[in-house]
Amino acid sequence: MKAKLIIFTLIFSVLFIACSSSESTTDTSDEITSPPAPPKVAEDLKTEKELSATASAEKGKLVEVKMLDGTDNYVYEPANLTFAVGEKITFKITSESEFHTFTIDELDIYETADGGESFEFTVTFETPGTYKLYCVPHETLGMIGEVTVQ
Ligand SMILES: [Cu+2]
Numbered sequence: 001m002k003a004k005l006i007i008f009t010l011i012f013s014v015l016f017i018a019c020s021s022s023e024s025t026t027d028t029s030d031e032i033t034s035p036p037a038p039p040k041v042a043e044d045l046k047t048e049k050e051l052s053a054t055a056s057a058e059k060g061k062l063v064e065v066k067m068l069d070g071t072d073n074y075v076y077e078p079a080n081l082t083f084a085v086g087e088k089i090t091f092k093i094t095s096e097s098e099f100h101t102f103t104i105d106e107l108d109i110y111e112t113a114d115g116g117e118s119f120e121f122t123v124t125f126e127t128p129g130t131y132k133l134y135c136v137p138h139e140t141l142g143m144i145g146e147v148t149v150q
Contacts, residue, residue: 053107060088067100074138079145125149
């Protein structure tokens with residue numbers, strides 16, 4: 001009689017534990033919460049950048065710059081350019097046979113031309129200074145120049 005009671009108690013206990021453990025498993029899955037809301041994107045604090053060269057649709061004085069790559073000699077022609085403050089210039093950049101860029105970081109100028117093609121763009125130089133001109137793929141090969149605004 002006592003043994004039966006023990007067995008009954010054991011079975012009951014096992015069932016109880018099994019039930020409660022399965023319940024707790026269910027609880028756990030219920031506890032999975034939705035992913036936290038993404039952090040609020042910081043306000044774009046970019047301030048109005050004071051550009052020292054302004055792009056323009058209206059044409060100015062035409063200046064042609066060749067971007068040469070013959071016989072692995074990567075150069076701008078001319079490589080040194082001088083402009084007056086306030087001067088509006090329409091550049092016509094022409095790539096000889098490879099992709100080149102006409103990049104002046106400080107003036108936010110990044111223009112490109114594919115091999116054999118020309119591209120025109122107009123800028124007005126507003127801040128005196130000496131600015132580095134370079135070609136992104138060929139800078140290390142010496143394809144650099146200088147733009148002076150005075
Ligand atoms: Cu180049």
